[in-house]
Amino acid sequence: MTTLVVQVAMEEEAQPFLDAASEVSEPVRIARAVHHGIVVGGRTVVLVQSGVGMVNAADAAVGALHRYGDDVLLVSAGSAGGLAAGVEVGDVFVGDRYVNVEADARAFGYEAGQVPGMPASYEADGAASAAFVVAAPQGVTVRRGSIGSGEKFVTVDIARGLRATFPGILVVDMETAAVAQIAHNHGVPFVSVRAISDLCAPDGTEFRTHLDGAAELSARVVLAGIARL
Numbered sequence: 001m002t003t004l005v006v007q008v009a010m011e012e013e014a015q016p017f018l019d020a021a022s023e024v025s026e027p028v029r030i031a032r033a034v035h036h037g038i039v040v041g042g043r044t045v046v047l048v049q050s051g052v053g054m055v056n057a058a059d060a061a062v063g064a065l066h067r068y069g070d071d072v073l074l075v076s077a078g079s080a081g082g083l084a085a086g087v088e089v090g091d092v093f094v095g096d097r098y099v100n101v102e103a104d105a106r107a108f109g110y111e112a113g114q115v116p117g118m119p120a121s122y123e124a125d126g127a128a129s130a131a132f133v134v135a136a137p138q139g140v141t142v143r144r145g146s147i148g149s150g151e152k153f154v155t156v157d158i159a160r161g162l163r164a165t166f167p168g169i170l171v172v173d174m175e176t177a178a179v180a181q182i183a184h185n186h187g188v189p190f191v192s193v194r195a196i197s198d199l200c201a202p203d204g205t206e207f208r209t210h211l212d213g214a215a216e217l218s219a220r221v222v223l224a225g226i227a228r229l
Contacts, residue, residue, distance in 0.1 A: 002071050002072065002073050002229075003046060003068045003069070003071060003072045003073070004043070004045045004046065004072075004073050004075065004226065004229065005045075005046045005048060005064045005068060005072050005073065005074050005075065006045055006046070006047050006048070006075045006077055006222060007048040007049075007050055007057065007060060007061060007064070007074065007075065007076050007077070007175075007179060008047070008048070008049055008050070008076075008077050008078045008215075009049070009050055009051060009052045009053075009056070009057065009078055009174070009175050010049070010051075010052060010078065010211075010215075011049065012211050012212055012215050013049075013077060013078035013079065013215040013218070013219075014036075014047060014049045015215065016215055016216045016218075016219035016220070017038060017040070017045075017047050017077075017219050017222075017223070018036065018038065018047070020040055020219065020223055021038035021039055021040050022039045022040070023037075023038065023039040024036055024037070024038050024039075025037035025038070030060075030063040030064075030067060031059055031060070031063055032050070032051050032056060032059065032060070033048050033049065033050050033051065033056075033059065033060035033063055033064075034048070034049045035047070035048050035064070035067070040223055040226060041223070041226055041227050043226060043227075045226065046064065046068060048060050048061075048063075048064055050175065052174055052175070053151055053174050053175065054100075054102070054149060054150070054151055054174065054175065054177070054178035055178070056175075057076075057174075057175035057176075057178040057179050058178040058179065058181070058182050061074060061178070061179045061182040061183070062182055065182070065186050065188065070186060070187070070188055072188050073125070073128055073188070073189050073190075073191075073229070074179060074182075074183050074188060074189070074190045074191075075128070075190075075191055075192070075193060075222060076175060076176045076179045076180075076190070076191075076192040076193070076194070077192075077193050077194070077218045077219060077222050078173070078175075078194060078195075078214070078215060078218055079173070079194065079195060079196075079197040079207070079210075079211055079214040079215060079218065080093065080147065080171040080172060080173040080176075080194035080195065080196055080197065080214075081153075081154050081159075081171060081172045081173065081196070081197065081198050081199065081200045081207070082170070082171055082196045082198070082199045082200065083148070083154065083159055083162060083163060083169055083170060083171055083172050083200060084145075084163070084169070084170040084171075087170055087171060087196055087199065088141075088196065088199075089196050089197065089198065089199065089206075089210055089214075090141065090195065090196060090210075090213065090214070090217060091141045091142075091143055091195070091196045092136070092140055092141065092142045092143070092193065092194070092195045092196075092217050092218060092221050093142075093143050093144070093145050093147065093170065093171050093192075093193070093194050093195075093196070094124070094129050094132045094133050094142060094143070094144055094191065094192070094193050094221070095124055095129070095144075095145065095146065095147040095171075095176060095191065095192040095193075095194065096123070096124045096129060096144045096145065096146065097121045097122070097123060097124070097146040097147070097168075098121060098122040098123075098124070098146070098147050098148075098149065098176050098177045098180035098192065099113040099120070099121045099122075099146060099147070099148045099149070099166060099169060099177055100113055100114075100115060100148075100149060100150065100177040100178070100181070101113055101148040101149065101150040101162055101165075101166060101169070101172065101177075102150040102151055102152075103115045112165050112166065113148070113166060115181070118181065118184075119184065121146070122177065122180035122181060122183070122184050122190070124190065124191045124192070125189030125190060125191050127189075128189055128190075128191040128225075128229065129144070129191045131225045131228040131229050132191065132193050132221055132222065132224075132225035134225075134228065135221065135224035135225040135227065135228050136221055136224065137220050137221065137224050140217060140220060140221060142221060143170075145169075145170035145171065146166075146168050146169045146170055146171075147169065147170070147171050147172070147173065147176045147177070147192055147194060148162065148166055148169040148171070148172045148173075148177065149172065149173050149174060149175060149176045149177035149178060150172070150174065150177075151174065152174075153174065153204065153207075154172045154200045155200060155201065155202055155203065155204075156200055156201060156202045158200070159172075159200035171194060171196060172200070173192075173194055176192040176194065179192070180192070193218050193221050193222050193225070194214075194218055195213075195214035195215070195216075195217035195218040195221075196210075196214060197210040197211050197213070197214035198210060
């Protein structure tokens, strides 16, 4: 059976999965990442807490693939910032396309967001993304859309530039595109399920206020989808 690896960045994003589990293994540390085996809905899932940021996320994903093999579905879960108009705090996005908003080699003819030699964006696994959308719990708004990722926490000034350069991106975080690139390089399926904690406000107050709620919403959608995979 395919191993399901759910990767989050922060303790707050891991906690809803631990709370929902009927069994939790002792933690195993691989580099900076912390791995737990958890049982949810009768299925064993690997929960990986990577730490914040693109490099930590990529490192954790590689560690998971080396430990659990190539028959893996990688799922990135947790919070995100709403970038586009119409996105609201509490919305959950199942990403269908992932872009590294830090990459800029346009001087050499590449697209904004494209690392030389790599695709301009990374696609979600269709079957997995559909399962998470269909499994949305009652009362939770689940949408599809493009997710951008970079090393900056996106505040209002940064958001203006991103909207101009990447008009198709709806939400932003600091991990998804890195894990998507690792999945692409290793040929394994990937999907990101992110709940909106803030709307790229001038500072981090809105994020801190809504982080726990966003983590809970993202986990609810992922846990509901696991039963359909």
